[in-house]
Amino acid sequence: MNNTSADDAYLENKSNPKDKLKAFNSLLPIFSFIKPYKLMLSLALLALLVTAAINLSLGQAVKSVIDNGFIAGSAEQLQATILGLVFLVGLLAVGTFSRFYLMSWLGERVSADIRKAVFNRIVTLHPSYFEENRSGELMSRLTTDTALLQSIIGSSFSMSLRSLFLLIGGLVMLFVTNLKLSLVVIVAVPFILIPMLIYGRKVRALAETSQGAIADIGTYAGEIIQNIKVVQSYTHEAREQVAFGEEVEKAFVVAKRRVKQRSFLIAIVIFLTFAAISSMLWIGGMDVLSGKMTGGELGAFVFYAIIVATSVATIAEVYGELQRAAGSATRLLDLLKVESDIKQPNQPSVMKAQSSSAITFEQVNFSYPSRPDIPALQGINLMIPTGKTVALVGPSGAGKTTLFELLQRFYDPQQGHIKFNDIDIIQLALTDLRDAMGMVPQQPILFSSDVWHNIRYGNPQATDAQVIEAAKRAHADEFINELPRGYASFLGEQGVRLSGGQKQRIAIARAILKDPNVLLLDEATSALDAQSEHHVQSALNELMQDRTTLIIAHRLSTVIDADLIVVMDKGRIVDTGDHHSLLTSSPLYKKLCDLQFDKSNSNK
Ligand SMILES: Nc1ncnc2c1ncn2[C@@H]1O[C@H](COP(=O)(O)OP(=O)(O)OP(=O)(O)O)[C@@H](O)[C@H]1O
Numbered sequence: 001m002n003n004t005s006a007d008d009a010y011l012e013n014k015s016n017p018k019d020k021l022k023a024f025n026s027l028l029p030i031f032s033f034i035k036p037y038k039l040m041l042s043l044a045l046l047a048l049l050v051t052a053a054i055n056l057s058l059g060q061a062v063k064s065v066i067d068n069g070f071i072a073g074s075a076e077q078l079q080a081t082i083l084g085l086v087f088l089v090g091l092l093a094v095g096t097f098s099r100f101y102l103m104s105w106l107g108e109r110v111s112a113d114i115r116k117a118v119f120n121r122i123v124t125l126h127p128s129y130f131e132e133n134r135s136g137e138l139m140s141r142l143t144t145d146t147a148l149l150q151s152i153i154g155s156s157f158s159m160s161l162r163s164l165f166l167l168i169g170g171l172v173m174l175f176v177t178n179l180k181l182s183l184v185v186i187v188a189v190p191f192i193l194i195p196m197l198i199y200g201r202k203v204r205a206l207a208e209t210s211q212g213a214i215a216d217i218g219t220y221a222g223e224i225i226q227n228i229k230v231v232q233s234y235t236h237e238a239r240e241q242v243a244f245g246e247e248v249e250k251a252f253v254v255a256k257r258r259v260k261q262r263s264f265l266i267a268i269v270i271f272l273t274f275a276a277i278s279s280m281l282w283i284g285g286m287d288v289l290s291g292k293m294t295g296g297e298l299g300a301f302v303f304y305a306i307i308v309a310t311s312v313a314t315i316a317e318v319y320g321e322l323q324r325a326a327g328s329a330t331r332l333l334d335l336l337k338v339e340s341d342i343k344q345p346n347q348p349s350v351m352k353a354q355s356s357s358a359i360t361f362e363q364v365n366f367s368y369p370s371r372p373d374i375p376a377l378q379g380i381n382l383m384i385p386t387g388k389t390v391a392l393v394g395p396s397g398a399g400k401t402t403l404f405e406l407l408q409r410f411y412d413p414q415q416g417h418i419k420f421n422d423i424d425i426i427q428l429a430l431t432d433l434r435d436a437m438g439m440v441p442q443q444p445i446l447f448s449s450d451v452w453h454n455i456r457y458g459n460p461q462a463t464d465a466q467v468i469e470a471a472k473r474a475h476a477d478e479f480i481n482e483l484p485r486g487y488a489s490f491l492g493e494q495g496v497r498l499s500g501g502q503k504q505r506i507a508i509a510r511a512i513l514k515d516p517n518v519l520l521l522d523e524a525t526s527a528l529d530a531q532s533e534h535h536v537q538s539a540l541n542e543l544m545q546d547r548t549t550l551i552i553a554h555r556l557s558t559v560i561d562a563d564l565i566v567v568m569d570k571g572r573i574v575d576t577g578d579h580h581s582l583l584t585s586s587p588l589y590k591k592l593c594d595l596q597f598d599k600s601n602s603n604k
Contacts, residue, residue, distance in 0.1 A: 030153070040102055043102050044098070047096075048099050053169070058089075059307070062303050065081050065082070065299075067295065118141065119142060121336055125340050126341040140215040149325055160314070180287075211327060217244075217248055220247050224240050269312065342412060344429060351428060357383050361383075366406060380416070385548075390563065390564045393567055394588075394592070398570065400568055403568075409430060420433060437517070444506060446492040452467060452488065455467050455513060458510035471487075473512050473543075474505045475542075476502070479502055505535060519543060519548070559579055567592070
């Protein structure tokens with residue numbers, strides 16, 4: 001249990017009363033999610049009040065049954081009282097149904113809304129956020145944390161309110177029924193409250209650690225499953241089983257401590273409560289024997305005392321849960337507060353139809369946020385004329401992909417400007433900017449959906465005929481028709497497997513359908529066979545026709561056909577020109593050609 005000291009330190013930190021207050025305050029913003037459902041909430045509260053009142057009135061029925069029925073010996077009165085009791089219980093059933101249904105509905109509705117709000121926020125965040133936060137952890141917030149909040153709102157919250165009503169009502173009825181006995185109960189209360197507060201605090205801290213450990217398990221398993229082929233080809237199954245087992249056991253140890261504290265809490269509260277009831281029965285029983293109170297009064301008193309005791313026990317239990325939920329709420333609401341680093345202009349400029357220079361980089365310097373000291377791009381000045389094809393070449397790590405990332409505003413440069421049709425891209429609405437660009441990545445991303453969905457991702461409004469037309473132009477129609485279910489065949493994770501060239505043609509069809517002004521193309525480095533390469537090349541030619549194109553080039557044919565070649569190295573542009581001039585003027589270009597391309601071709 002090497003977690004113990006860390007957990008204890010954690011508990012120490014949490015013992016500050018201010019922190020405790022903060023924990024419950026963190027639940028408050030949840031109310032803004034409940035606000036739209038005021039009517040449901042009011043109805044639920046009404047049902048809650050009515051059922052609590054009926055519960056309390058049952059005590060009077062008990063008194064009446066004993067005093068008027070048993071002790072007076074009247075069968076008629078007993079019958080009338082029992083009928084009244086049945087009526088009350090029927091009302092109680094209706095009230096309980098309404099309370100349970102409405103509260104659970106509210107819990108489900110609010111957690112659904114929070115899930116949507118969190119997802120809506122996540123998809124708009126800047127990509128570097130996802131480098132700092134593991135995806136498994138974000139998933140667990142969307143699922144586990146929201147599920148916990150749902151059970152809190154749908155059940156714990158209603159239970160604690162109900163118990164609070166019953167506690168207050170029960171206490172009032174106790175005093176009304178018998179003052180002396182009530183004082184016995186009052187003396188017992190602090191004995192019940194003190195352990196509740198001590199253990200409640202520990203339970204909360206352990207619950208947070210426990211949830212963190214569960215999220216770690218999810219992240220770990222997710223990564224292994226995603227990379228299962230690497231795991232198997234290195235025959236690391238057994239090692240991974242052991243490592244995963246250790247993660248699970250770590251979570252179990254924390255969970256065990258939490259469960260132990262919580263069990264103590266419940267056991268102590270129940271023992272103390274019933275010990276108090278027993279002493280009360282003894283004192284009250286003596287009073288009944290000596291004629292100071294009626295049997296019915298004692299019966300009613302015991303009934304109310306049990307109500308008060310169970311209410312206190314319920315509140316003690318729910319208190320721990322509410323503290324757990326405070327942890328989830330804090331994490332979720334923190335996530336809702338994250339702002340994207342990519343700021344949109346308040347008054348976006350209107351996109352110009354066209355200008356002679358499609359894209360201009362002016363003195364652009366950029367470092368990735370995770371590596372602020374290492375420049376990824378330095379002093380970039382580049383003009384890409386409208387309608388032309390510009391090839392980017394350079395050794396690995398030269399900054400070619402980074403240039404694409406900045407163009408799409410996944411990151412903003414620390415210095416300099418990037419202009420699109422002569423307007424600074426930070427003045428444009430992000431959707432306008434990104435709608436104008438089409439990216440075909442080196443590793444095409446397919447979603448686990450059918451071919452229709454995957455191609456239509458380029459333009460969700462496209463008709464079936466337009467999708468087929470795009471596939472034909474991308475030289476993909478033929479192989480799609482040979483798939484088991486044609487365009488309705490599933491691709492992606494659980495779908496049919498496509499070859500690298502086929503995936504690329506789907507990605508090209510998607511870009512054709514998008515019909516962007518500017519095409520960003522990252523050529524595949526993996527060698528395709530001659531026929532596949534021919535298909536992909538024909539598809540690309542179709543896509544590049546009359547379109548400003550920026551290509552990270554890996555093929556000689558692309559480089560030779562380009563209107564301009566930009567040679568990059570270590571984040572800088574070292575040379576620009578056409579193939580023949582660069583072969584003589586740029587030693588790096590010559591070296592790249594010799595290395596990357598077939599030597600005999602490079603002198604063409
Ligand atoms: N997300 C990132 N966070 C931090 N550094 C990064 C990130 N992406 C790239 N880099 C760094 O920025 C530099 C430029 O990388 P970039 O991917 O632009 O090179 P590239 O020319 O496209 O290389 P390749 O041809 O291998 O894809 C490299 O040093 C790389 O390590």
